[in-house]
Structures are given as structure tokens and as C-alpha cells.
Amino acid sequence: MTILNNPELVTLLERCRDLPTPPGVAEQIISLSSNANSDVAVLTDIVSLDPALTVKMLRMANSPIYALQGKVDNLKQAVMLFGWNGTLNLALSFSLVSNITPSMSDGLDYDFFWKRSIAAAVACRHFGRVVGVNSRKEDLFLPGLLQDIGMLALDKAMPELYNGIGNQQHQHKYIQKLELEKLGIDHAHVGAWLLGRWNLPKRIIDLVAISHQEEMHVDNEPEYLSENCIKVSDVIAECICNDEDQRDYHYAANICNEVLGLDKTSFLKNLEEITTEMQETAAIFEVDVGDPKLLNCIAEQAKELLLLRSMETLKTAEELHQAAEFLELKAKKLEYSAKMDALTDIYNRGHLEISLGTEFEMSKKSGWPLTVVMVDLDHFKKVNDTYGHDCGDRALKYAVDLLKACIRDTDSLYRYGGEEFVVILPNTSIEGAQSFAERIMLTFNKNTFEYKQDINISITVSAGIAIQDEDSDFNEWGDLLNAADQCLYEAKQCGRNQYKIYEHNKPIKAAVG
Structure with a gap:
């Protein structure tokens, strides 16, 4: 079915005065492309009429996407690099993204539209390069970018069409279903009709028209490679831009395997490269594609989900072993991050509660003494206030090293919070506890923290010590920790740079200055 099967829609579109149209410079380039006698100099002169377009062309030429050894510092060099079609494609791409304004409807999210369009364009260009469609990088970029241009035309001509769809527009199949139900045709055919009015080359129009068809050519004949690339780009854009719980990486990987011959490893590698290129391209187009960290996580997320899914159908012991190793490593990373403090790389407070509970029970059963030492860096707030939080973070790491x-x-060290630390000393009596406390006092007093070449900071500590032994009456590990905390408080109240020991329910002082 084509748009001509819906004459009422054609009439509505033709009467719409606000349809997307290529700006003046782009129109001149399109017109020039049909003239066999035109040369590069004329093309360069036309592009140079638009300073903003010229800047973007130079930024693209010097971007990592092209990875040239020498810098492209004038427009003529850029045009020679892109070639005739590449310059046409980029000029039209930049102009459209910059000049098409949102309609007043309460439906289509234009920011999301351009994010998805950039994703599709980059994917289409990328896969064209992978399968060797042509030598020019931009020949498939424009069809990929314009595959959804029909949505903009429909939004201008029929503002009510997309009203109220909200986040459902993140699912392209929902959009197509809505269009087919109401119009009997989808936006890909509307887009092809619009590009025909712009007098764009037939190959671009044809690619846009078939961009959302599910039928793929699996024989990899040269004439079908471009069609496959634009269809796969639609699938990849859906993976990148859809809501996280709606991304079907398994389907995307299978399509890439069947149509482009990419195995799972190659699929994941290409997905990672596409998200990187997408950020670089979006920056040049001045399109917001969201948090770079989230985009960078897409390939990793795909890897996890594909492994989990494939475990159901793995056929060899080696594949199963690899999957198990990956999941085991992932579990270890999660376990590690759950119990470690991110800044200081020592155990965190959550893991302290688990460890201290275990050690306390073992001490009760065995009769061995258990010492808990709570340590606080004296006047640490002044360090942050005077030198900044970077200095404070480094000072915390310095204190941890000491x-x-x-x-x-056999001992273990934990970050309790802020500048407070806890040390668990198994099988340690009051004498050993005092020896340890004096050792840390001496260590901090004889060392200084060198923040910068001319900034040396003296850091001292206060400590509170509590011991679980045959003379104590702590009922649970929390009581032991609270006793150490109480002694730490008293050590600070008495002037800092000292420690106190909780013994027989009565703190005693033992200071080292």
C-alpha cells in the first residue's frame, strides 16, 4: 500500500502550510545535484552561505568518526572528504534538525524524536560501513535520519493524531499500529511522499519507504544491503531509545545475525561503537541524547541479558562454562560493591554490621576476647572547609593507609561514616587494645598529609575502645559498638588526640598526645 491509496490524507498534507521543508541552502544543493555539470567549487560556495552549517561540517570532518591524521581546516577539504552525496546528505541533515520546530500539539515529543533519529542515522551509517555498502560514510546517514520524517509531517497536518500517547511513543510498533488503524498507512510511506516533493534522489526515497518493513533479505545480495541496513537501524534505535524494560536485545542480536552475519560478540561490539558514535554525532548536531553514562551502559546491559537468555538454549559445555563465569564474575562485582566503600576501598558500614555480628557470636561461644575500636579524624571539617572536598577525600584515603x-x-577495617572508622580486633585483650591504640596515635602524630607541594596538613585521631571478654556484660554486638562510640565521644570532649577504653561499665582515660 502507498499513500496514494488514501487520497484524503494526500489532500490534507498538500494543504498543510506548515509541512517540513528543506531550508534554502539545502534546496540549492538538491537542485545542484541534478546538474551533471556542477563542480565541487560551486557546491562549496553554496554551503559557505550558511555559517552555522559550515561550522558543523568542519566539526564533523574533524570528529573521531573520521579519525583523520591531519586536521581539516577549510570547507573545501571537508567537501572533498565527504564527497558529493555525503555533503548533500550532511547539509540536509544539519539543516533539518536545526530548522524544524515543534508543533503546538500535545503529543509528539520532538526531543525524543530527534534522539531516536540520530540513533537510527548513526546505526544505518555504521552498518553500511560494516557490510561494505559503499566507501562514503554519509551515504546511508540521511536515509537513516529521515526514516521517521513522516511523523513530523503527520504531526503538522493532523496535530490530534499523536495527542495523549505519552511514553508509548518510545515503542515504535505502537506508533505504527496507531497510524495503520487511523490512516491505513504508516509514517514511512508519508515520509517517502514528502521526500519526493523535495526532489530528493530516488534511492533515498525508496529506503525511507521500506525502512519499517519487517521482511528482511537474508541472501546479502548487493542490491539489498542498503535496505537491510536501514531496517536494522530501526531495530537498533528501538533498543537504544526505548524504555529499559522494553528493549529486546535478543531480537536485535538475532536480526543482526540473520541479516548482517554478525555473531553475538560482533553485535555487542557494534552496539557499543554505535552508542559512542551517537554521542559524538549528537554533540555536533546539538541534539540532547541523554546521560552519556546511561548510553555507555547499553552494550553491557545487552551482554548480560543476552547471556541470561541464551542459557536456556546453550548447546555446548564451553558456552555454558563461559556464561557461568561471566555471571559469577558479575555476582562477585555486585557482592564487592555491596560491602565496600567506594571512596576508600575498605569495608562499609553495612558489612561492619554483618562482620561484627558474626565475630561477637564467635567470641561469646569460644570465650575469646573481642575488641572494637572506633576512630575519628580530629577537626576534619576544617580540612574540607579550608582546602575543599578534593583535599578531604584524599585525606581520608591517607588516613586509611595509616x-x-x-x-x-586478622583485623578488619571499616568506614563507619564521614571521617569515622571502626576496627575489629578478634582475640584481643585490653593489653592488646591499648597497644593498638597507642600505635595508631603515634603513627598519626609522626606523619603529615602532603596535599600539594606547599600544603602539609597534620591530622590526629581520637579513639574509643570497647572489649567483649569474660568480665563484660554486653548482650549483643550493638551494645559493644555503642560502648566504643561512647568512649570516642568522651575522648573528643577531653581534648582529642587521645583514646578511652570502656571497662567494667566505667570508661577510663589513656591519652597519647
Whole structure:
């Protein structure tokens, strides 16, 4: 079916005065492309009429996408690099993205539209390069970018069509279903009709018309490669731009395998490259494609989901072993991040509660003493206030290094919060606890933290110590920790740079200055 099967829609579109149209420079380039006698100099002169377009062309030529050894510093060099069709494609692409304004309807999200269009364009260009469609990088960029241009035409001519669709427009199949139900045709055919009015080359119009067809050519005949690239670009754009729980990586990987001959490893590699190119291209087009960190996670997320899905159908022991290793490594990373403090790379407070509970029960059962030391960096707020949080973060790491130097292999160190730390000393009596406290006091007093070449900061600590032994009456590990915290508070109240030990329910002072 074509748009001509719906004459009422054609009439409505033709009467719409606000349809997307190529700006003046782009129109001149399109007209020039049909003149066999035109040369590069004329093309360069036309592009140079638009300063903003010229800047973007130069930015694209010097971007990592082209990875040239020498810098392109004038428009003529850029046009020679892109070629005739490439310059036409880029000029029209830049002009459209910059000049098409949102309608007043309460439906189509134009920011999301251009994000998805950039994703599709980059994917189409990328896969064209992978399968060797042609030597010019931009020949498939424009068809990929314009495959949804019909949505803009429909939004201008029929503002009510997309009203109220909200986040459902993130699912392209929902959009197509809506259009087919109401119009009997989808936006790809509307887009092809619009590009025909612009007098764009027939190959671009034909690619846009078939861009959303599900039928793929799996024989990889040269005449079908471009069609396959634009159809696959639609699938990849759906993976990148759809809501996270709606992304079907398994389907995308299978399509890439059947149509482009990419195995899962190649699919993931290409997906990662596309998200990187997408960020670089979007920056030049001045289109917001969202948080770069989230885009960078897409390939990793796809890898996880594909492995989980494929475990149901793995055929060899080696594949199963690889999947198990990956999941085991992932589980270890999650377990590690759950119990470690991100800044100091020591155990965090959550893991302290687990470890101290275990050690406390073992101490109760075995009768071995258990010491808990709570350490606080004196006047640490002044460090942050005076030198900034970068200095504060480095000072915390410095303090951790000193504390690590003071503990045994059987001891464990935790960040309790802010500048407070906890040390668990298994099988350690009051004498060992005092020896440890004096050791850390001495270590901090004889060392200084060198922040910069001319900034050396003296950092001292206060400590509170509590011991679970045969003379104590702590009922649970929380009581032991609270006792150490109480002693730390008293050490700070008494002037800092000292420690206190909780013994027989009565704190005693033992200061080292």
C-alpha cells in the first residue's frame, strides 16, 4: 500500500502550510545535484552561505568518526572528504534538525524524536560501513535520519493524531499500529511522499519507504544491503531509545545475525561503537541524547541479558562454562560493591554490621576476647572547609593507609561514616587494645598529609575502645559498638588526640598526645 491509496490524507498534507521543508541552502544543493555539470567549487560556495552549517561540517570532518591524521581546516577539504552525496546528505541533515520546530500539539515529543533519529542515522551509517555498502560514510546517514520524517509531517497536518500517547511513543510498533488503524498507512510511506516533493534522489526515497518493513533479505545480495541496513537501524534505535524494560536485545542480536552475519560478540561490539558514535554525532548536531553514562551502559546491559537468555538454549559445555563465569564474575562485582566503600576501598558500614555480628557470636561461644575500636579524624571539617572536598577525600584515603599499616592480617577495617572508622580486633585483650591504640596515635602524630607541594596538613585521631571478654556484660554486638562510640565521644570532649577504653561499665582515660 502507498499513500496514494488514501487520497484524503494526500489532500490534507498538500494543504498543510506548515509541512517540513528543506531550508534554502539545502534546496540549492538538491537542485545542484541534478546538474551533471556542477563542480565541487560551486557546491562549496553554496554551503559557505550558511555559517552555522559550515561550522558543523568542519566539526564533523574533524570528529573521531573520521579519525583523520591531519586536521581539516577549510570547507573545501571537508567537501572533498565527504564527497558529493555525503555533503548533500550532511547539509540536509544539519539543516533539518536545526530548522524544524515543534508543533503546538500535545503529543509528539520532538526531543525524543530527534534522539531516536540520530540513533537510527548513526546505526544505518555504521552498518553500511560494516557490510561494505559503499566507501562514503554519509551515504546511508540521511536515509537513516529521515526514516521517521513522516511523523513530523503527520504531526503538522493532523496535530490530534499523536495527542495523549505519552511514553508509548518510545515503542515504535505502537506508533505504527496507531497510524495503520487511523490512516491505513504508516509514517514511512508519508515520509517517502514528502521526500519526493523535495526532489530528493530516488534511492533515498525508496529506503525511507521500506525502512519499517519487517521482511528482511537474508541472501546479502548487493542490491539489498542498503535496505537491510536501514531496517536494522530501526531495530537498533528501538533498543537504544526505548524504555529499559522494553528493549529486546535478543531480537536485535538475532536480526543482526540473520541479516548482517554478525555473531553475538560482533553485535555487542557494534552496539557499543554505535552508542559512542551517537554521542559524538549528537554533540555536533546539538541534539540532547541523554546521560552519556546511561548510553555507555547499553552494550553491557545487552551482554548480560543476552547471556541470561541464551542459557536456556546453550548447546555446548564451553558456552555454558563461559556464561557461568561471566555471571559469577558479575555476582562477585555486585557482592564487592555491596560491602565496600567506594571512596576508600575498605569495608562499609553495612558489612561492619554483618562482620561484627558474626565475630561477637564467635567470641561469646569460644570465650575469646573481642575488641572494637572506633576512630575519628580530629577537626576534619576544617580540612574540607579550608582546602575543599578534593583535599578531604584524599585525606581520608591517607588516613586509611595509616590505619591499614597499624592492623594485623586478622583485623578488619571499616568506614563507619564521614571521617569515622571502626576496627575489629578478634582475640584481643585490653593489653592488646591499648597497644593498638597507642600505635595508631603515634603513627598519626609522626606523619603529615602532603596535599600539594606547599600544603602539609597534620591530622590526629581520637579513639574509643570497647572489649567483649569474660568480665563484660554486653548482650549483643550493638551494645559493644555503642560502648566504643561512647568512649570516642568522651575522648573528643577531653581534648582529642587521645583514646578511652570502656571497662567494667566505667570508661577510663589513656591519652597519647
